[in-house]
Amino acid sequence: MDARSIIARLRNGETPPAAEIEWFAHGLASGEVSDAQAGAFAMAVCLNGISEAGRVALTAAMCNSGDRMNWSVAGPVLDKHSTGGVGDCVSLLLAPALAASGAYVPMISGRGLGHTGGTLDKLEAIPGLSTEVSTEDFQQIVGDIGFAIASASGDIAPADRRLYAVRDVTATVDSIDLITASILSKKLAAGLDGLVLDVKWGSGAFMATASDAHSLAETLVQTANGAGTPTTALVTDMNQPLAQNMGNALEVISVMELLTAPKDCALIDLTQRLGGALLASSGIVDSAEQGAQRIRQAIYGGQAAEGFGRMVARMGGPKDFVECWRDRLPASRYEIPVLAQSSGYVHAIDGKALGNIVVKLGGGRLVGSDKINPSVGLANVARLGTMIESGTPLLNIHCEDKAQGEQLVCEVQEAFTLSEYKPEPRVLVVEKVE
Structure with missing residues (x-):
């Protein structure tokens, strides 16, 4: 078995046999599979998917690539x-x-x-x-x-x-x-x-x-x-x-x-x-x-x-x-309010855009070696259905670089959609699957 042939199967829309998936998982654990090959494997699965049997095999193989815990405690784990x-x-x-x-x-x-x-x-x-x-x-x-x-x-x-x-x-x-x-x-x-x-x-x-x-x-x-x-x-x-x-x-x-x-x-x-x-x-x-x-x-x-x-x-x-x-947690050097440019109810929030802004501030990783700054982020984010007056804050940017924070103000504003109509309350839990 080798990583290239397994990746090629996935690239061609095939699901490798369970034995090959197990070999690849152990190669990930041992280092025999390189980062480039791991990335190619992930991309092939992301683009083409694998069968239910392949998914079960991958889950079991990654689980079995290391130790499994046993418990002797006085209640359910x-x-x-x-x-x-x-x-x-x-x-x-x-x-x-x-x-x-x-x-x-x-x-x-x-x-x-x-x-x-x-x-x-x-x-x-x-x-x-x-x-x-x-x-x-x-x-x-x-x-x-x-x-x-x-x-x-x-x-x-x-x-x-x-x-x-x-x-x-x-x-x-x-x-x-x-x-x-x-x-x-x-x-x-x-x-x-x-x-x-x-x-x-x-x-x-x-x-x-x-x-x-x-x-x-x-x-x-x-x-x-x-x-x-x-x-x-x-x-x-x-x-x-x-x-x-x-x-x-x-x-x-x-x-x-x-x-x-x-x-x-x-x-x-x-x-x-x-x-x-x-x-x-x-x-x-x-x-x-x-x-x-x-x-x-x-x-x-x-x-x-x-x-x-x-x-x-x-x-x-x-x-x-x-x-x-309150005295123990790190705090950012600057706090920049992001003001609404018009009045209205908060009708929609682009959560992914806000999450990416936190990453840009240093609160997440763009590459695996990035060091996270724990103090940065977005605070007091306005809730859906809230009435916001023009010139009042949608949220506050917490940042270490004031110029960078100010450059992100427009991106934050674009992540909010305001409307003259108040949206219907959202259902938090949509369904239960068991």
């Missing part, structure tokens, strides 16, 4: 994954709330892909915190605290680690086959008893339509359940940022504000609904409604905040982070 959106920091709220509700959550997360932020990049905005932990330390933290959010160690799905990084810089992120294999290879290797998926659609997601998101949700659920991990998916709206802040430290601010002074909002709503579905599927509660209430109690009662602080300390961050987070 559960996790959540999002397909990616803007202002999406649910994981930082949900993981400690699930742990406070009786679950154990080994949340293996990723870094930013394309225009969407990455959970690990957000966490590492906290000074001193490192998400790179050994498998042994990761399992110990989960056992002691009930959850941990970390990068897959080099021993967990190493083939996906290579391919994930290549996809980010080769415009091959939005492939159902690659998304499925990437998500599930890590989740299956984590030894889960249950999984919930947040499959997003809209201007800030990789899936442009609800129909596309439904197809991805079905593919993920079928593949995961077929591999023995009970899985449910919620198809959710991402036509505006989920939180009002975009950018790594800014999204941690959104999370800490809700953990320390909870208030009803879309971010809390989606966290409850994802957590409720997962707690119900695992048998901790009898229904998704009861599960959502359990998650709400963990957040509003302060248990989720306490757990989050313990995890931050265990992973190298400040021991007093929950009490002093």
